[in-house]
Amino acid sequence: MNKEIFDALGALEKENHIEKDVLIEKIKQGIMKAIKRDYPMSEHIVVDIDPDNNKFEMKLQKEVMDVKYVDDPDNEIWIEEARTYDPNVMVGDWIDIPLDPARFGRVAAQNAKQSIKHDIKDYERAKLIEQYQDKEREVVSAVVQKVEPGTLNAIVTIDKNEVYFIRKEQIPGEVLKAGDMIKVYVAGIANSEKRQPVIRISRTQREFVKRLFEIEVPEIADGTVEIKAISRVAGARSKIAVISNDPNVDAVGACIGPRKSRISAVVDELNGEKIDVITYSEDPAEFIAKALAPAEVIRVDLLEDLVDGDKVQKRCQVIVPNNQLSLAIGNKGQNAKLAAGLTGYKIDILPQVPVSE
CATH class of the missing domain: 2.40.50.140 (Nucleic acid-binding proteins)
Structure with a gap:
């Protein structure tokens, strides 16, 4: 019987990737609950599992009394009955009453199994959360x-x-x-x-792009170059605004890397997604103009904010050469959308010379 128990214990350990000591404690708790259901009034229940010595014992502990009819038979035992377990026991001693695992029957065994299963799930849940935090x-x-x-x-x-x-x-x-x-x-x-x-x-969130650049660009990882904003249409294009905290380091150049090695590594991981790296500016007009790259911008006019309740929408109007209009807007408005996401401005793009109707 013990061999079957410890074989099952080994299988549980391997299957659930749980340390043996933790698993044994969970099993002990499950068996204790099962015994408690059969002996609800017993206050002293002992379960001992020692796989190193192939030992598996479960027992009740009772206090030895000198009266035949004890007041609490669930926790007390008459000395004459106690001596059938240990001839040398004395009044006032505590004696072990061994329990036969087979005595619990199918229901008790099932209860123990369910309790153990629940405890293992709790352990796995806690372990998984700790691992991924x-x-x-x-x-x-x-x-x-x-x-x-x-x-x-x-x-x-x-x-x-x-x-x-x-x-x-x-x-x-x-x-x-x-x-x-x-x-x-x-x-x-x-x-x-x-x-x-x-x-x-x-793999679609813009933070994914940021973390990839942190991995590929040491200057970002150590804080020399800072990512100020990211805008992304996953699978198509991303725009990333960077600034250098060291006048001797070119932020854009650091992100691109020697022979475009750094940005190429990010693009490859993004399945060929195009990436525009631009220099961040505290000047909104300058930043908006840079954000619309690769299109040229003639002028950026900042407009009055549009207030709608608690929401404030910053707005601007951008003038571009006529031959740059489609480039500034982009396919299906993608370039304008990315620039707006990068800068936080609603951008109206107009041609330098109004197109006659």
Whole structure:
């Protein structure tokens, strides 16, 4: 019987990746609960599990009394009965009453199993949350295990844990395959006592771009170059505004890197997404003009803010050469949208010479 128990213990340890001492404690607690259901009035229950010596014991402890009819038979025992367990016991001693695991029957065993299962889930939940708290809002490596043909949702492995990766958080246009190694942004942890914690990962958020640059550009990692703003249309284009805190360091050049090596590494990870790196400016007009790159800008006129209740919308009007109008606006308005997201301004783009109707 003991061998079967410890074989099962070893299987649980391997299957759940839980340290043996922790698992034993969880099992002891589960068995204690099961015994308590059969012996609700017993106050002294002992469960001893020692896998090193192949020892598994469960017992009740009772105080030895000198009267035949004890007041509390669940916790007291007459000395003559006690001596059937230990001939040398004396009044006032405590004696162990061994319990046979088979005595609990199917129901008690099932209760113990369910309790152990619940405790293991609690432990796994706490362990998973602890493991990912340090990774929250960071980029981690993942291996694609499976892609669902219909939905294109994927299952990836991060530190031996399987994480569900939904399609809408994948970069539009990218095709994931089993075995691919990718980087993902840990957006958060959704924790519920009724369910397994859900690790939310993404490759579409703009913070993902920021973290990738921090990995590839040492000057960003050490604070020499600072990312002031990011705007992104995932899968198409991103704009990133940077500034140098050292007059001897070119912020844009640091992000691009020798022979474009740094920005190329980010672009490759983003499945070919284009990236514009511009220099941030405290002057709103200058910043807006830079944000509309690669289009040329003739003039930026800041307009009065539009106030709608508690919301304040900053506005501006930008004049560009006629031949730059489509470039400034971009395909489906993408360039203007990204510039607006980067600067926080609603941008109206007009040609230098009004086009006659």
